[in-house]
Every structure is written in structure tokens, then in C-alpha cells.
Amino acid sequence: QIDLQTTSQRLMLSGADVPATDELGPDQSIDDVIHHEVKELGTHILVCAVSYTTNNYEKMAFRKFFKFQVLKPLDVKTKFYNAESDEVYLEAQIQNITPGPIYMDHVSLEPSSQYLCTPLNNAEGKDQKEMVFGKVNYLNPMDIRQYLYCLVPKPEVIKQNKVMKGVTDIGKIDIVWKTNLGERGRLQTSQLQRVAPGYGDIKVTLEETPDSVVLESSFNIICRITNCCERTMDLTLTLQNNQPSGLLWTGISGRQLGKLAPKENLDLRLTLIATIPGLQTISGLRITDNFLKRTYEHDELASVFIYNDSNP
Numbered sequence: 001q002i003d004l005q006t007t008s009q010r011l012m013l014s015g016a017d018v019p020a021t022d023e024l025g026p027d028q029s030i031d032d033v034i035h036h037e038v039k040e041l042g043t044h045i046l047v048c049a050v051s052y053t054t055n056n057y058e059k060m061a062f063r064k065f066f067k068f069q070v071l072k073p074l075d076v077k078t079k080f081y082n083a084e085s086d087e088v089y090l091e092a093q094i095q096n097i098t099p100g101p102i103y104m105d106h107v108s109l110e111p112s113s114q115y116l117c118t119p120l121n122n123a124e125g126k127d128q129k130e131m132v133f134g135k136v137n138y139l140n141p142m143d144i145r146q147y148l149y150c151l152v153p154k155p156e157v158i159k160q161n162k163v164m165k166g167v168t169d170i171g172k173i174d175i176v177w178k179t180n181l182g183e184r185g186r187l188q189t190s191q192l193q194r195v196a197p198g199y200g201d202i203k204v205t206l207e208e209t210p211d212s213v214v215l216e217s218s219f220n221i222i223c224r225i226t227n228c229c230e231r232t233m234d235l236t237l238t239l240q241n242n243q244p245s246g247l248l249w250t251g252i253s254g255r256q257l258g259k260l261a262p263k264e265n266l267d268l269r270l271t272l273i274a275t276i277p278g279l280q281t282i283s284g285l286r287i288t289d290n291f292l293k294r295t296y297e298h299d300e301l302a303s304v305f306i307y308n309d310s311n312p
Contacts, residue, residue: 001048004044004045006043044068078091091146094175101141109173112170114168115171118150172192173189207222209302213307214307215307222268227262227263246280247281279305281300
């Protein structure tokens with residue numbers, strides 16, 4: 001019988017269903033190959049127990065212990081980047097901390113039921129999608145490789161919860177590799193959790209905005225205002241041009257937007273004029289809650305490149 005003892009449990013690996021050997025002659029041996037997926041770190045003890053009967057019908061038994069250490073093969077670190085459009089970018093840094101090179105067979109993100117996942121680790125512009133790391137998919141000792149994934153909430157989740165709040169489960173990273181001797185290894189992280197950013201009572205995002213605009217010309221943007229609190233808000237929109245910016249608002253300032261129910265949003269088409277060339281930021285948006293007489297300031301919503309298109 002063969003058991004594996006760890007710091008938390010004792011597992012039977014072999015011996016329960018193995019039939020007894022009728023006879024073992026001189027210089028003969030019994031070989032048994034055991035496969036077991038190691039899931040714990042630290043000290044492991046392999047216990048081999050043998051019971052037999054001698055020629056004199058005397059029952060004998062002995063045990064042998066084989067102690068070995070299971071070390072951490074990979075170091076996995078994660079970073080989250082939150083976009084205004086509820087997209088989440090997950091950066092996974094995987095470091096090989098084994099003494100030898102390993103072949104990265106499979107790295108994937110298994111998203112939770114709330115998200116759709118798009119891997120961003122393939123090279124673009126090729127007939128066949130290849131990893132950005134190249135055809136030789138080896139990771140040398142102490143080398144670090146970065147994987148990037150984009151997660152988007154499912155449409156039904158956005159419909160039910162227009163504002164993602166609190167702690168949400170993102171998913172699990174599944175890693176499969178092989179050592180230089182062909183031994184297979186697998187590691188799956190625990191459920192990764194992301195803390196959704198707090199937007200306060202009002203969330204303002206730009207749904208449409210140009211990347212570049214000709215100097216001294218006007219352009220439109222679509223601004224989405226979302227009520228993130230639990231009460232109905234009566235809103236007024238104010239456009240301020242007193243900030244040092246190369247963009248000036250046009251249109252009516254002090255405009256009544258009306259009432260906005262909790263978790264609902266409102267899209268506005270606004271117009272600006274480009275006055276100074278260069279990279280300019282859209283700022284000066286003020287929204288006032290008429291019930292509480294509270295004004296919410298929204299600056300640096302986006303950047304637009306202003307260029308001079310005049311021909312000599």
C-alpha cells in the first residue's frame with residue numbers, strides 16, 4: 001500500500017484494489033507506476049507499506065518513508081485596469097521560478113458568468129494567429145511573461161445592473177506547462193476578484209468623440225450621464241469655458257435635463273470648437289442636482305488632437 005501524507009491530509013495512492021502477489025522469488029521485484037497530481041506546497045511524505053508471509057507462514061510487515069519538498073513552480077501576479085466603458089483589462093505576469101526552462105503549453109482565462117473574455121496575446125496582421133512571444137514558446141528560469149485579457153460585462157448583466165458596483169468575480173487563470181523532461185504541470189489560480197471603481201452619485205462617460213479635429217472647426221461628442229445613486233435626481237447641465245483649454249463649449253449653458261431615475265442614463269450631444277493646436281482635453285462639464293443643490297465637476301473626460309490644416 002502506498003500513501004501520500006501532506007501537511008493537511010493523507011491520500012491513498014495504491015493498494016486498495018491491487019491483488020496480492022502469490023509468490024516473489026529471489027532477486028525478483030514488483031514495479032508499480034503511480035500518477036498523482038500534486039496540489040499542495042510544502043513537505044510531502046510518501047509512505048510505502050509492505051506486508052508478506054514467509055515460508056514458515058509467519059506474517060511480516062514493514063514501512064518506508066520518502067520525504068520530499070514541493071516548491072512553487074510559478075509566480076503569478078495580476079493587475080486590473082478599469083475603463084470608463086465598464087471594460088476590465090487584466091494583466092497576468094507569470095514568472096518561471098523553477099531551476100530549468102519550461103514549455104508554456106496553455107495559458108487561458110476562464111471568465112466568470114458575468115463577463116465575456118477576449119485574449120489580447122496574438123500577433124495581428126498574419127494569416128495564422130501567432131502568439132506575440134514567438135514560435136519558441138519557452139520560458140527560461142526567472143523570466144517573466146505578461147498576458148493581457150479584455151473582459152466585458154455580458155449584455156444581460158449590463159441590462160440588469162447598469163452600474164457595476166462592489167466586488168465582482170472575474171475568473172480563473174489556467175496554466176499548463178511542460179518541463180524539459182516532458183513532465184506536465186498545471187496551475188489554476190483561485191477566483192480573481194475585482195473591486196469596481198466608485199463613480200459617486202453621477203457617472204459621466206463619452207460614448208463618441210473624435211480622435212483629431214482641424215483647428216478652428218467645431219465637432220460633436222455624445223456624453224452619457226448615469227444616475228448611480230438610489231434616488232431620482234433632477235439635473236441641470238452647465239458648460240464652463242473659463243478653464244485654460246484649447247476647446248470651447250458652444251450651446252446653451254444652464255440647460256435643464258429633467259429627472260433621471262436610479263440606474264438610468266441619458267445621452268447628450270454636445271458641441272465644442274477647437275481654438276488651440278495640440279493635444280487638448282475636454283473639461284468644464286458641470287452637473288447640478290437641484291434637489292440637494294450639489295454640483296458635480298467633471299474634467300479631463302477625454303483628449304482630442306487639434307491640428308492646423310491650412311495649406312500655403
